[in-house]
Amino acid sequence: MPEVKLVSEHFGNELARGLKWRLQNGGYEGAKKAMAMSPDEVVEEVTQSYLRGLGGAGFPTGRKWSFVPRDTGKPIYLCVNADEAEPGTFKDRYILEWDPHLLIEGIIICAHALGIETAYIYIRGEYVQPYERLQKAVDEAYEAGILGKKVLGGDVKLDVFIHRGAGAYICGEETALLESIEGKKGWPRLKPPFPAVVGLFGCPTVINNVETISHLPKIILKGGRWFADIGVERNGGTRLFALSGSVNRPGVYELPMGTPLRELIFDRGEGVLGGRKLKAVIPGGASAALLTADEIDAPLDFDSMAKIGTMLGSGAVIAIDESVCIVQTLHNLEHFFSHESCGQCTPCREGTGWVFKILGRIIEGNGRLSDLDTLRSLAENMTGTSICALCDGAAMPLRSCVQKFFHEFEHYIRYKKPYSERREAASA
């Protein structure tokens, strides 16, 4: 399938960062059109578009909005999740750096749809340049009267605040993000109530990913149906894929939902680095279950990925070639999760650390075969028992690696070195 550039249209165009150029090239047209529509019509378009939450969970955006109660007498908040920290994910960064006005335009549309007057953009602390460019764009928008007391010269107001994170992965979890904006330690909240009902400062809150919001202008301009038709069933439009790992041409590609994973790696990514064999693929960020090279014909959409036991997640696709040791890869992933576990609830706090230590011991050459039983049992005990999904995210790659690459673990424990298919073939 060809690339379809909806949010990536202006990537690489330095002029697009400026409001002046952007206004001359279709900027804020979607927002203007939305403002002329009734809020319900906007929600209807978004519902029809089958736009899914592109932060990783893939929850239908229109449905998420429909949960927000309008009659509580409390303000409704929008929090844009720009805390892009899932290993391998760097798609939102491109939007923030190259087309920040697209995001602001999306925010205006969402705010109009739900009667929101205050929006927060929670941006990852390490994103210094994206923050600077986004802040500049917000300032420009205020100056031009696009944001502020009279949005686009109309009679509604909208304030946009950028809140910088302090480096914790967990603050990308939506309720930890709310806690963090409120000035507290980033600990996920118990659910229900969901943020749509009780969110920021106890008020109804919509939390959407940068990319999700950035799709809104085109959906409004061209219609929800049009957007839905670009993708596959129940997975509307396109999404950005952050391709990295052992490929010749890593980068961000915008492809229609349902594009086969193989096409992303071999057509867009131009194949595996150094002509080596593909061993495995992480299809949706570090929290996703690994796929073997045999499984990459699956289409890249939320439902198809769920069907084969993994997830589309944040759209971070990491290719792993035959020279890479799965035990070491998993050790690296679990290091991340044990370091980033917030420590609030037991299975995650203790489980992630334990798994990391066992893997470290195996790599040091002190593994035992019984460790594999322990790892599998820990993956079970860490699944579905914690407050947020971080623990499940740590268990998914663990379970899939041990299951699909058991021989590599066994080999590492027996021979205290990584498994190599070539070496095995040569000695056979």
Next chain:
Amino acid sequence: MPTITIDGQQVNVAPGTTVIQAAEKLGVYIPRYCYHPGLSVAGSCRMCLVEVENMPKLQISCYTQAQDGMKIGTRSEKAIQGRQAMLEFLLINHPLDCPVCDQSGECDLQNFYMEHGRYQSRFMEDKIKRKKAYAIGSHVVLDQERCILCTRCTRFTEEISRTHELGVFSRGNRSVIDLFPGKTLDNPYSGNVIDICPVGALTERQFRFKCRVWYLRQEESICTGCSRGCNIAIHFNPTRRYKAGGRRVQRLKPRFNPEVNSWWMCDYGRFGFEFIDRNRIERPQLGSDHGPQPADWEAALDAAAAAIREAIDEHGPQSVGVIASPQMSNEELFAAYELFHNRLGLTRLALRNPWEEAGPEDELLLKADRNPNAMGGESIGWTEAADALLREAGSGRVQVLFIFRHEFSNAEAIESLNSAAFVIYQGTNWNQTAKTADVVLAGAVHAEKDGTFANFEGRIQRFRQALLPLEDSRADLDILNDLADRLGQPLAFHDAESVFHAWRRMTYSELDEYGMLLTEKSEVGA
């Protein structure tokens, strides 16, 4: 009213009731660490997992609300396995130093291990080292290695004491409970974090290594520190006094009473029990030029009775003054009033506040009135007129002064006491007034007798005898009975309950579990 089924038993509960609470109504105790009924729900320890029919994942019972028709399995195979997994996680970095841990015997890690333990550990890694055994306040010692991060203590300092000393620092398995920079845990309620800590992470500085908890016995009592009347349990060691420098009482713990103190008590009350075993008047004394000399009960009571009788006979009932104390129980105040006022016809009776300064008062528990029973004394008929009485004694019009428990320290009062011909002191601990009295009657502290106090709102609450009166001291009611016999006015109060019945026309067992207001029954005696 949702009806839910827990382990096959049905129960009706109010809407909003959580599964863990509903289970408790059925007497089903679901293991928990972070859940505490007095604090907000954290839902983080994951120990209270239960299986809910038609739900794929185990649910935490502390947060899951009972819905009509819900079927819960607290002891299903899946639920037990889930909790086993959580306990295993909690123990991997726990030092397992039970043999040297003060919490041993009342530790929820130990308790739940009995059912949920793996017994064969599969953890082969190094445990994480953290700060051990360091004081975080005047009363509390923290051991971060034993901590399971249930956050009960941090929630207590946020929600109950509102003093915000404790927080969780760092992330993941490096998380620790610690003081916020520049703070110490020295709020008036700091001791409660020791009670609510389900493990040995927070222990009591004074109690550490004094006594294994299984040697302790406990009895229900009421704190005498202020007029709140917090419900407490006296933990005492009846057989191993030599272990604690001769002290019998080892510690006080709060008891739940939703009407009075909920689950809490203040540090003044909690740690103010030295007087029970220290500086006690162990036997009756007769005054002499060389100070008080031990005497037997016969001699002391005879001397006291003789002095009272002689004064009444020679100078009339107005020549004997009695100064009672709101530290005395209702039963003692009632019996004393019966004897001195109703029988002997004395008129100079006063209930005096023994404290010169009011105590600290706040919105949580502490009350400025530092006496447990001012309301009771008032309701029995005692009035505050001690200053006038003392002036009368000073002018020589009062021949005999019967003083319960008071210490007079200002010069004017001492002058007045010296002018009285005869001073009878009945009390528990040595003070200047006792040392100069003509007769000293050795009374018992509240831990050594039965009775009731009426707190600041008039709530009558019962305390029970935990200990025998120390050495040759006696319960004050017994002393009054014997004195009454000698004065030819036998009271026929054979125990505290018979006095209570004479006063309230009811038995102790008719008192509600959480006490009863003075106004709830009208037939007040006296």
